[in-house]
Structures are given as structure tokens and as C-alpha cells.
Amino acid sequence: MTAQPPAPAANRWADAGLVSGEAVELDVRAARLGSRVLALLIDLLAQLVVALTLLAGLSVLMLVLPTHVVDAALAGALQTVLLVVVLVGYPVLMERFAGGRTVGKLAVGLRVVRADGGPVGVGQSLTRALVGVAVEWPGLVLPLLSWVASVTVMLADPRGRRLGDLVAGTMVVHTRGAGVWRPVPLAVPTLVGWGHTLDLTRLDDGLALAARQYLGRVHQLVEPERARLGQALWAEIAAVISPPPPWAAPASVYLAAVLAERHRRSVDRLRRTRGLTAALWPELAAPPVAVAAPPPASTGPAASPSVLRPAAPALAVPTQPDPVRGQPAPVDAERPAG
Template sequence: MFTVRVTAQPPVSAPTGTAGRAPAWADAGLVSGEAVELDVRAARLGSRVLALLLDIVAQAVLTLLLAILLSTLAVPLLPSGLVDGAFFEGLATVFLVFALVGYPVLFERFCHGRTPGKMAVGLRVVSVDGGPVGLRQSLTRALVGVAVEWPGLVLPLLSWVAGVTVMLTDRRGRRLGDLVAGTMVVHTRTTRSWRPTPMIIPPLVGWAATLDLTRMDDALALAVRQYLTRAHGFAEPSRTRLAQGLWSEMAAVTSPPPPRGVPEQLLLATVLAERNRRGSLRLRRTRAVTATLWPELNPAPQLTPTPRLTPASAAVPGSAPNAVRPSVPTARTGPPATPPTLG
């Protein structure tokens, strides 16, 4: 599953400097058949090497388990004349081919382009057009990878350098096997940085306390909240223009006017934080009134008294020796008893 991002306006050209460069998330360049850009990011060298290391560990463990099972179950059942050095060499070759070729092909075929290492890192193999990877493509990737990439049967050291160079220079981070098979590796998890609740800066605390927010509706508050959580992903000057447009709408329904020289984004965050604070106080008061009028809705926890056993010396005649008496004596309803007088 990919997130679809529809661009309603032509993208604004970002400045060439790193300070004004828009954050490039969807750099895979995948476009669906409906001309909609897919919001996915191409996997680079670091994440792919990490996934490869995890897959190497999984391949070694799987090969070891298969060898143990075969040596303990299948080999004793074979005739003694068939089991010799050549048999074990051929068996080792079969295991090696299965680990290096069969392992990625089977997992990419039945797990939607993901091996265990790619699952752990959050990667997936797809076609260059964004479609699912096919069996021939997975087999081609695996054969090219074994021959010239990992473990690199043809000129290992030189092929490793060539593979890393291709991945670093390719715009989508593809390796030689991806170029031959027409595939690429993309991230399946999007980066979502933690965005805290908008706070009120100290110079605006006094102004925020005097705001009249009675005419501010929920739709405008939701639009401001969405802008504040996504503003880091907008490029200039679109970010400033959108903030100015939202503030013009908010200024028309709030009063008094803000101090001069404060950026619109800080004003939006201040108004939204003050609205959230007042909403929390209102909810707290409502719950307190509800608990007062209808205490049965919020019953207080009751502690069950621990029963105490009656001592044997104070037990009532005819009662059981382990009788249980109430922890709190019952109240008398009649007049208090008069102590006897000694004559």
C-alpha cells in the first residue's frame, strides 16, 4: 500500500541553497497509470546494506538448519554407497544456490517483494512503474547479485566497488541487479517527526488571555492545526502565503488585534494553543459538575473491610469457634443503657 499525493498546483521551485531547499521525501519518481505521483522514497545505500546484513544472518541460520535436518533424517536412510565426499560437495552446492538465489526469489515472490531483512528495515522491491515485482525480475536480480555484487563470483573486489559506485550515482539508489531487472527498492514506512502541541511564547501570553474566540469555528481550527503540523514540509514562499491567508481568516473572527511584528505562524500557534487550553478547562469543569450532580456515574472506589476472626475466649457460647464478626458495630437505636448502681 502506498500513500497517494495529488498535487493541485505546480510545484514551486525551491532555492538552490540548502537552507531554502524543500525536504525531498517522495524522490522515487513513481507515477501511477492515472498520472498521480506516489508518495514513496527510494532506498539508499545505508538502509539496503542493513537489510542485506540481516538477510545474510537469516540465510546462514536457514542453511544450517537445513543441513542439520538433512544429515539427521535423510542421510541415514540413503544407501551407504551413495554417501561419500562428492555427495556432500554436491549437497553443499545445492544449499549455497538455495541460500543465495532461492531465498530472495521465494521471499520476494510470496511476501510482496520483501525478504526478512527488508521487512525489518521497512523496504520493498517494486517495478520501476510502481507495480509488484515479478518472478523473472526477482530471479534476474538474484542472479546478477550473486555474479557481480554479493558475494560477487566474478572479480569480487572490483565488482563490489562497481556496485557501490552505481548505487551512489543512481538517482533512485538502484544497484546493478535493479538496472538489469527493471526494479527498484523503496521505503514502506514514511518519516513522521513528532510534532508537539502548539505552545504560547511568553511575549504573547497576555494577548492570548484577552482573546475573544467565540466566533472561531471548528473548521478553521482544524485547518490551522493541519497547517501547523505540515508547515515543515512546505517550501517558501508557499508556506508564508498559506500562513498569511489563514491568519487573515482568523483575524476576522478574533479580537483584539495582535502585537505588531509577530510572524503569522506564531500567531496561529498562539491562538490554537489558547483555544486548546480553554477547551481543556471547560471539559474539566463539566466533568466536575457531572460528578457532583450524578455521583453514581463516577463512583468512588470503596475499600472492602478485612474480616476479623473472633478470638476463642470471646466467642459466644454455641457459636462456631471461627465465627466472623463485622468490623464496624451496629448503631443502637434505643436510649443509652444506665450503669448498675451499687447499694
């Protein structure tokens, strides 16, 4: 069985180029411009919240300090410290204590790693943050020109790295899989009638699961292995079901028809079982009833015992005539001695 040939690096899922210690390429995707911009927008909201919180704290501090201490120089110094903490301290501390992730990266599913796939260090996080503040965002040096240069670098780099990543030797990767979900194909209309006549008593769960996995991954296989595996599975299933199909078709069409009929019968069986259970034991199918608070205890003759819901339906006990009293008595009743 052969999988699809490797696609170009620009179209592959595992495009990060990370290799494990056993020389196996890891199935990790490099983060591109779209996901990183989305993470940046979320981080900007988080930084705004941090900035407002710190600003409120500094305002309280300015009110507490003596009047002769508070001046324009102190206010300017505190504002500079605030900007450094928000723009540089926030990403460095988050990447240090959250495993290379900020709030935005956690939400989008991204992570900063070294170029070789190892965990990012504090020095590398600090370098990324300083380069980002200087020439990327907010871009203190030629803002518009630096923004265009940053976007150009990210689009041109095979791993989607920005200037800060190139300088620090890091990259951003996805932490979530990118599997493509494909539903199992349904039975073609011309085989539905044939499926209703099938005898599936000898089709076990393991063989049905193998057929279902084949249909779910058939798009990842190439010819002639795709047809060979489908024919092998259909040969095994055709040996345990009857009657044979009415006309010739690819093996995947037969497999889909058999699985669709098997699923239909399972659904019908479950529906009948639930209907029979509801008929024999209605308490199981009835919705739960809210129990009201019990009334105060009463010792008078008007007090009526509470009605309890039976835990199981009552079973009839077979009886036989009692030889002494001439009345029916339980089978397991004690008989008189001697």
C-alpha cells in the first residue's frame, strides 16, 4: 500500500521541516501569515487589558505619592516602563511560562519553537520581542516601510518566519492537527434494493471496520494499490455475504453499499429495542419528574404514605395448590413438617 507521492513544500501539511532525533520528519505545519495575524490581534486585546490594568495601578500610585515627588519626569519614566512591560515583557513572560505561547497563540493553536524544534529560550524570546517592537509591530523605525518589509519576508520565507524569527533563530508552528474529514460515501441508489436482501450475519465488526477505514482513506492512496486493496477487502466481504451484486461496479461501490445497509439495520434494531423497552418499562422512557419538597410530617390518621416508584417491574411468582389449605401457595413456601 502506497500513499500519495509527496507534494511540493508549499502544499504539504508537514512543511515545518522539523526532524526528530530518529531522523523522522515530524508532521508539523509552519504558521503562515493569516494565523499569525489572527494571533496578533488577540494578543493586542490582551496587551490592552494589561496596559489598562497597569495604568490604573500607576494612577493610584501617583495619587498616593507626595506632591513634591510627582513631576513630569516621573510620569514620563512610568509611561516608558509601562510600554516596555506591555510590548516586551508580555510576550517574553508568556512564552517563558506558557511553553512558547501567548494568549493569542493559545487561542489559535500556535507555538514558538527553535529552528530545530526545541523549546524556545528566554534570550530568543527577548530578541524576537525587541526586533518586533523596533521594525515590525508597532515598528518604531520607519513604521510603514518596516511593515511592508515584514510582510514580504513572511510571504517569501518557506516556513513563514518573520524578521524576529530570522534574527532569533525561531519559528512558529501549529500545535493542532490538520486532518481532512471526509464522510464515507453512501450507497448508490441502484444498489439500495440489493442491500435490503443481503445476509450480513457472518460479517463481523473487524472486517466492517477495515472496510470503513479504507473508504475513509481511499483519497490518500494511489493506483494500482488503491484498487488492489479495495478488491482484497471486497473479496473477503463477498465470501461472507449473499446474494452477489446484480451488476459489475468498482469494489468501493460495493463496500459503501454493504456498510450503508449494515448501518441502516443497526439503526432499526436500536429503534425497536428502545420501543420494546419503553413498552415493558415506561418509567425508563418517561422524562424525569421534579420532586417537590416533602410536606411537614404528620402523625394523624389523615397522613397517607408516600407512593414510591418501583425500581423494577413486578415479576409473577409461579404458584401451586397448597395441600393443607387447598389454596395456591408459592413454590418456595415452606411445607409443614412430618
